[in-house]
Amino acid sequence: MDTFDAIYRRRAIRDFNPEEKIPEKDMELILDSARHALQTPDGVLPWRLIIVNDKESKELVSACAKEVAQTMFGASFETFGPGHLWYLPRDVQIRVAEYTATGELWQYPRDADVVIVPVLSTGGWTDSVVPFTDDVELVAQYLGFASQNMWLVATSLGIGGGFNAMPFMDIRRRELEQELFGIPDSWQAIGAFAFGYAKAPRYYGPTRPPLEGCTHLEYWGNPYIRKAFSNECYEEITLPSTDLLDCIKNLNVVNSFKPGAVAWWKIEKIIDAAMWGPVPENFKQWRFLIIRDSESKALIQKMIDEKKCCPWSFNYPELQISRAYDAPESEKLEKVEEKFTKGYGDWIKGADTLIIVFSSFTNWRDQPYPALGANPNPNRNVSVGCCTQNMMIAATALGLGFNYDVTAVADRRTRQMLIEHFGVPGVSWLPQGILALGQPEEKAEAKKIPPLKNLIYDEVWGNPTSKKL
Numbered sequence: 026m027d028t029f030d031a032i033y034r035r036r037a038i039r040d041f042n043p044e045e046k047i048p049e050k051d052m053e054l055i056l057d058s059a060r061h062a063l064q065t066p067d068g069v070l071p072w073r074l075i076i077v078n079d080k081e082s083k084e085l086v087s088a089c090a091k092e093v094a095q096t097m098f099g100a101s102f103e104t105f106g107p108g109h110l111w112y113l114p115r116d117v118q119i120r121v122a123e124y125t126a127t128g129e130l131w132q133y134p135r136d137a138d139v140v141i142v143p144v145l146s147t148g149g150w151t152d153s154v155v156p157f158t159d160d161v162e163l164v165a166q167y168l169g170f171a172s173q174n175m176w177l178v179a180t181s182l183g184i185g186g187g188f189n190a191m192p193f194m195d196i197r198r199r200e201l202e203q204e205l206f207g208i209p210d211s212w213q214a215i216g217a218f219a220f221g222y223a224k225a226p227r228y229y230g231p232t233r234p235p236l237e238g239c240t241h242l243e244y245w246g247n248p249y250i251r252k253a254f255s256n257e258c259y260e261e262i263t264l265p266s267t268d269l270l271d272c273i274k275n276l277n278v279v280n281s282f283k284p285g286a287v288a289w290w291k292i293e294k295i296i297d298a299a300m301w302g303p304v305p306e307n308f309k310q311w312r313f314l315i316i317r318d319s320e321s322k323a324l325i326q327k328m329i330d331e332k333k334c335c336p337w338s339f340n341y342p343e344l345q346i347s348r349a350y351d352a353p354e355s356e357k358l359e360k361v362e363e364k365f366t367k368g369y370g371d372w373i374k375g376a377d378t379l380i381i382v383f384s385s386f387t388n389w390r391d392q393p394y395p396a397l398g399a400n401p402n403p404n405r406n407v408s409v410g411c412c413t414q415n416m417m418i419a420a421t422a423l424g425l426g427f428n429y430d431v432t433a434v435a436d437r438r439t440r441q442m443l444i445e446h447f448g449v450p451g452v453s454w455l456p457q458g459i460l461a462l463g464q465p466e467e468k469a470e471a472k473k474i475p476p477l478k479n480l481i482y483d484e485v486w487g488n489p490t491s492k493k494l
Contacts, residue, residue, distance in 0.1 A: 026181035028422040031269045032298050032415055035176055038185030041136040041221035051182045052139060053492050054270070055220065056481055058178040060474045061274050062170035062414070066157040066369060066432055068349075068472065072168040074481045075206055076490060077140040077217075085205060086142075086217045087135035089198040090191035091128035097194075098126045131191040137219035141175075142202075143168055144212045144486075145403055158435035161213075162384075165403035166431075166457055168215065169410015173302060174273050175218070176411070177418070181269050185223040188303060190216040190404045207486040215403060231304040240296055240313045245448045249315055252289040262290050267422040276417055279426035280470075282375040282463030291423050292378055292462070298419035299382075302412030311409050312454060314447060316379035324446060325459060326373040328433040333368040335436075369432050376428075376461035380416070381447070383454045384409045409457055416460055426465025431458045 056074070064070055077083060113121060124130050134140045145168050147161050158164065172188065179186045193199040193214045203214055240249040296313050316322065349360040373379065384406055413429070420427040434440045434456040444451035478489035 026269050028267045028269045028272050028418060029264065029298070031177045031181045032301050032419065035180045035301070036185075036227045037187045037303060038219075038221075038223045038227055039130060039133045039187050040224045040227075041133060041138070041185065041219065042224050043136040043138070043221070045138065045222035047138050047184055047220060047222075051184065052220070054182065055175045055178050055184070056141075056477060056490075056492055058174040058270070058273050059171035060477065060480065061276070062167065062174055063276070063278070063417070063429060064472050065164065065167055066435075070167065070171070070475065070480060071146040071164050072171060072480075073144045073212065073486075075142040075144060075208075075486060076481060076483050076492075077142060077206075079484055082205065082484070083135050083137070083140055086140065086192045086202065087132040089193075089195070089202060090131035090134065090189055090217065093191045093195045093198060094125070094128035094131045097191075098128070131189055133187055134189055134192075134217045134219045136221065137187075138221035139219075141218040141220065142206060143172060143215045143218055143407075144208055145215050145407075147211055147213050157432060160435065162403050162406045163431060163435060163457060165215075165406035166410030166413060168403075169407040169412075170414040170417075172218065172407060173411035173414035176303070177269055178273070179220055183222070184220055185227075187219045188216050188407075189219060190305065192217050194404075206484075209486065212486075213403070215407060231307040231309075233300050234309060236293060236296060236300075239300070239309065239311065240315060242315050243318055243321070245314060245450070245454075251293055264294075265422060265424065269418075272418050272421045275421070277421040277424075277426050277465055278428055278469040279372065279463075279465045279467060280370060280428070281372055281467040282377065282426055282461075283466040285377065285464040287377045287425060287462050287464070291425065292380075294423065295416045295419045295425075295462070296380065298415040299412040302415045303408050305404060305408050310385045310405050311412055312383040312385075314381040314383065314449075316381065317377070319374075321446070322374050322376070322379060325379065325430075325433055325443070326371060328439040328442065329369050329373060329430060330371070331439075332432050333365065369430065370428065372428050373430065373459070373461055375463065375466075377463040378461075380460040380462065381443075382409060382413055382457045382460065383449070384457050385454045406457065413458065413460065420460075420462055424465075425462050426468075427463075428461045428469065429458055430461070433459060 059074065062070065077086070145161070145165055148156065148159060176186045192202060193216060199214060206214065208214055236251055237248050241247055242249040292315065299311070299313065345361040345364050346357055349357045352360050417427055417429065433443060440456060441451065443456055477492050481490040481492065482488045483490050
């Protein structure tokens, strides 16, 4: 399937036909796509997946989802009632609101053919001396990268997917299910990712805001105005045709950029792709800041360069040796020397455009119910990661080079400097990463992709998957 077709056609499916089964080869393609997501600066994938086919396990997950939804949505009809569903026809609003409050809506893992339980590490996911950050919610976006790959590939195969966070949002039920699946304490189950064939197409989905509603230019509060509305900037648009799987497996990650401006329409297309990612409860907890100013780029580059001087995150030789785990023994010292010389890379200042991705945990909602905003939950950043993955795939499809930095926002000091420099309301919005875009020059070295058996388990933790890819 064409890359942009998959991005725009993807929907969260919540009504599956339990009689239709996914072919084994298609399920393997879906799972394999997760392995091609970006790794952390430590060179690892901080997530695991448990494949659930057992009927009783699906029933328990679905029952937990219904109970949590009844408690959450049934307690505040104002939050999740007609006001929250303003974009639906009036006769549909009440029906969906009632269906939501009873919890019935979230029982769909029961009828899905395959349920995948994504599991996120809470800090024990690396053997390095010190990981690049202890912020679990920042790390959660890497699970989002992998999840969006699976979702898009499923869409391209005519298979529906729905990411259900409800079963694991209540701590008591989460512990119950973690025991069921044998998940260790250092890993946290995030949701039930249901896959199967939809009973009917889903026409309604979350509303998509205009670019001006969620994008700033150079500084926070300076709204981005699409260039199509500018008399002085007209660009001819030729949208390339690309294959989704090819883009996912060959993301155009670069170490350096050639001089040359990125057309504004491509920047707008990339951000538009982000907004077609999953949006939990239609909350739109993301914002984007476009940076082209050279002084701002230099400041961000300085934040990244100084990590070479931080012993807790960078300059232990043992730490860098562990990060070179995929290199032959004879090349490890060379890799370590290169790391101390180059740090995390100097591609920020060479990029034509930066897009800083923000997420919020507090006041981004217009509903009165405070619980969801006040209670931090990694699911929000899984969603942000899905949206960011759309941008990286879109950049690749448009022939652009990109790189994605999280080190500048991985510790409190540099994160706060960035917030102050760009005038961000830091109490409510936090940067999650910086996407650099430009004309590709030197392609980044391809990371060794772990085998499926190291990342995916069948039914319970520690039982290696039988999938072959």
